[in-house]
Amino acid sequence: MTPAPAVPLLAVEHLTMRFGGLIAIDDLSFSAGRGEITAIIGPNGAGKTTVFNCITGFYKPTSGRLLLSLGDATAPADVAALTASGRRFRRTAAGAVFLLERMPDHEIAARARVARTFQNIRLFPGMTVLENLIVAQHNALMAASGWTVLGLLGAKRYVQAEARAVERARSWLDRIALTDRADDPAGDLPYGAQRRLEIARAMCTEPALLCLDEPAAGLNPRESADLTAFLKSIQAEHGTSILLIEHDMSVVMEISDHVVVLEYGCKISDGTPEHVRNDARVIAAYLGVEDEEVEKVEAEIGT
Amino acid sequence: MSPMAVDAAEPRPMASAWAPAKIAAALKDALGTALLALGLAVPILALRTEQNMSNELILQPRWRYAAIAVLLAFAARFLYLVAPSLPSRRRTFTAPRGLGRSLSIVLLILLLLYPVLALAVTGKAGAVKWIDNFGIQILIYIMLGWGLNIVVGLAGLLDLGYVAFYAVGAYAYALLATSDPVKAFMAEWVGAGFWPVWAFWICLPVAGLMAAFWGILLGFPVLRLRGDYLAIVTLAFGEIIRLILINWVPVTGGYAGVSGIPRPSFFGLPFNASDGGFAAFFGLEFTPLYRTIFLFYMIVALALLTNWVTLRLRRLPLGRAWEALREDEIACRSLGINTTNTKLTAFAIGAGFGGFAGSFFAARQGFISPESFTFMESAVVLSIVVLGGMGSQIGVAIAAFAMIGGTEILRELDWLKRVFGPDFEPTQYRMLLFGLAMVLLMIWKPRGLISFRAPSIFLRERRLVRSDMVKEGHG
Known part of the structure; x- marks a missing residue:
């Protein structure tokens, strides 16, 4: 160590x-x-x-x-x-x-x-696994979307930032072996997978x-x-x-x-x-x- | 968005739907229901008492009504039991590729052709009713539904006072446009004819901003409230605005309202019979129909703007944060999302669209009074959102069409006289039928007409999420 x-x-x-x-x-x-x-x-x-x-x-x-x-x-x-x-x-x-x-x-x-997980898992159950990981990157994406104004106008900068966010999410999904379930609602995952997803979501904030x-x-x-x-x-x-x-x-x-x-x-x-x-x-x-x-x-x- | 997506309340395999044993059981059950209906119908419907000239109660039997009620109950129960339904219990399913898009395009074309169709079918005299009372009326509620959908459907903040923002928008336009100082100022600095013609176009964004400002003002005190408590405070807010409009007589005119509100112009050309008017400019014969048609396309544009912004926002971090807030507020905060700002933007943007709709309403009516902004309006808009399926844009549009269009269509119930006899007054039953339809709809589809959520982003395929996974978000 x-x-x-x-x-x-x-x-x-x-x-x-x-x-x-x-x-x-x-x-x-x-x-x-x-x-x-x-x-x-x-x-x-x-x-x-x-x-x-x-x-x-x-x-x-x-x-x-x-x-x-x-x-x-x-x-x-x-x-x-x-x-x-x-x-x-x-x-x-x-x-x-x-x-x-x-x-x-x-x-x-x-x-x-500082990122955290909870004793009783707190995912966004009605959002997909991928969406959970994208929401975790909220602050970076918010800045890239020009606090929504540029994003609303379809700025290229935001499109690229979102693609990078998806790429990061995907690499975490690969690591927790949930890539196949990326488009399923998070609340549908088995318990152990939900625990892994919660940790991956916390890691997506780059703590x-x-x-x-x-x-x-x-x-x-x-x-x-x-x-x-x-x-x-x-x-x-x-x-x-x-x-x-x-x-x-x-x-x-x-x-x-x-x-x-x-x-x-x-x-x-x-x-x-x-x-x-x-x-x-x-x-x-x-x-x-x-x-x-x-x-x-x-x-x-x-x- | 397809009939395939309709989910069944109970899994009943299609093949066995017509098995004789099943039919027999259904008949028996339906017979029981019919007996129950008979028991209720005889005292309530069949035996009617009336006072005659000498103040005596006389019995007026109406066996025909009772018989119809019993038959209806029997048929409805039987059909409900034997109706085949899809055995889908999956929580996700793949959206049919391109179906939603092609459906939207077809609906949009129909919408744009609607005034032409109404003119062709009903002629100039009848078209005003169909374009104004029916088309514009429904579109206003679609826009209000879409605006409230941001607050209730996406952010999960139960708002019972949405009409307040509609009122703020309407009064902002009405008061600015009819205010003497503003008129005098504009006449002096821009020209005498400027303000009556351009007032609407200048006041529309002002009214939206004003309503958004009030949305933020309402948002601050309710930031810490959730669920029922939030609903009560927003309800109170709606009432406060209405009471201010009633009691601040020097400014708002109280119950008398504001009249003589300038009507919108065709980008500077007023819709009147004058030489500088719309009809004269384009060499057409003057008719009030042009204004109605123009108002129709204007509300179409405003509603589509609301829809476009909402759909766009759902794919932006702000929209995703709204939905995450509905799902779990504490998890949002642990991910660094500023929930205060997120809630306030939802209130502000939702209210802003309410304000746009309000100023359009004032311009269309030419007269507004507090009676147009009662709690009933909030309740109707909220029902549209809930009935449509919270968060679903197309669902809200269908619900607004069904609710507002339905109540209007129910005015045309004269054919019922042929069934129930000439002394039957169908318009009396209009709201009753409407209430019944709502109850049945909510039993059939407890999570609204469109009971699934389309994810904002996908990796491999867009799978729809069934609404029972999605939080209703009461806070």
Whole structure:
């Protein structure tokens, strides 16, 4: 794997999310490395999806900083200046820094290049598979169509841009083996294919960070293995960093470079899959035993 | 767009449709229905009471009506049960190549020849009725249906107050064209004869922009609303506009409305008997028919413009974003689509076409009042969109033709007197029959007449998507 660079792609700092009296996430800090696959695991209700919703802008965090940097590493002083300035992001010749907690959801996707999938698949069921992938390229096509005016007049520039969009969609369809079903409605696909299509649709936005919420849920072991290979190929070929929530430990342990474990909104472990697997608190959280009994349990399960 | 595309409510193989056992079962069932109809028809239809001169109730039996109702119920039930239907349950099917296009061309040619045909069939005296009351009336509703289709059918935003934009367009033209300061300004700077002749052509785009502006204004407060809540707020908006038109008497004239609205000219040539008029210029004998025919072609052009823009937009990222918004708003936002702008453009463009239709309406009538812009109009336009099959352009056109044309045709029901006797007054049953037809249509085709969606782009072949896959989009 690539060595971890000095400044991570995404730095979550002191993130807290309260829903009324309920503290869903309590002072959580972790980072996701550039070009790495980071997994967030934890028991049900630990706040994993809430973290995702904060990163992708669907929730406004109660407090904390979500820093995403593209391109070259940005000096800490610049980040501090941006945080103090009240602006949402700063672009330089070398790259850009985004404060995600200040940005609305669609802007995070469009500017900060964060794409996501959902725990319960959210495709456009009545549109065809191809249309799903074309809608994902909305912002690029919108600019090419001169914000609709030129497109309405049939400008050549838009026609060419659309052809390129179809070409990109087609290459993703080839990769997820759905080219034959390109003209079928997305809602008609089997479950596993819908999961793949949702990931391909997110990838069509050319993200720097891809957030996957339980991508292996509901897949059979064979489909899980295919998914693992697919995610690794995305990481290798596109350099896309991946943040994923997953309950399927075989997937997590195989592909993650880095695992963060949550329980009741707090981080209880953070490190390589090997480290996390042997962490007593993680085992306790998953098996639900008292701390003093952990050793006994460890002996039983033979770690 | 072909009869092949008609889907069956239940899969019934064609071959067994005429099996004797099936016929017997259907007869039995139909007999039951007839008995039920008889039970209802005897007290409701057959036994009619009337007061005579001395205030006594006397019984007037109408056995003939009851018999006809029972026979109709029997026949309808029997035919419904034995009617063969296509066993298609597939969710997609391939569009017949070129059929939609050739159908559109044939319809378009018929549309363009319509005034000529009406003249040839009914003569000069009868043609005005057929071109104006029938042709222009239907085309206005086709245009309104196409405009609302953008908001409801494509973007999935349930709008019950569409008539507000129609009213804004109509009043924008009427008030500008009859305003004294504008007239004086134009007379001073351009020339005395300019404004009455050119007012329509200048005000048409202004009215459209005005309605689009009001569409955005309505859009802002309802951005966060979905479904039923959105419907209620848009309904209220429609009523607010109507009440303003009624109560802002100094400007709008209240219930009295605006009269003396300049009629459109033939690009500068007024349709009157003067020497500079249309007829004199082309060396024709003056008749009011020319204006009617010109208005007909004008609304054809406006409606086709609406259709062309909508079809074009569906293939642009904006149109695709509207449809994606109807399917799943959260997924849209996760893909970087600004849903605020997307919704506002849908409201604005839909409203803009409503405004064009409104200013045409004002120019055609020459007089407008708030009574033309009641909730009933919104309901009719929305029914056209729903009945046509949400999102389908040709479906909306067929539905407008059936609904508006149907209610007009139902005025010509004198032949029913031959069936029910000379004292039967058929026009009384006009709206009843119309309501019945709508109920039956929606039972037969719950997702509208055209119950499939044509994808905006395809890789190998254009396969139509059945409407039960498509979200109805109530927000």
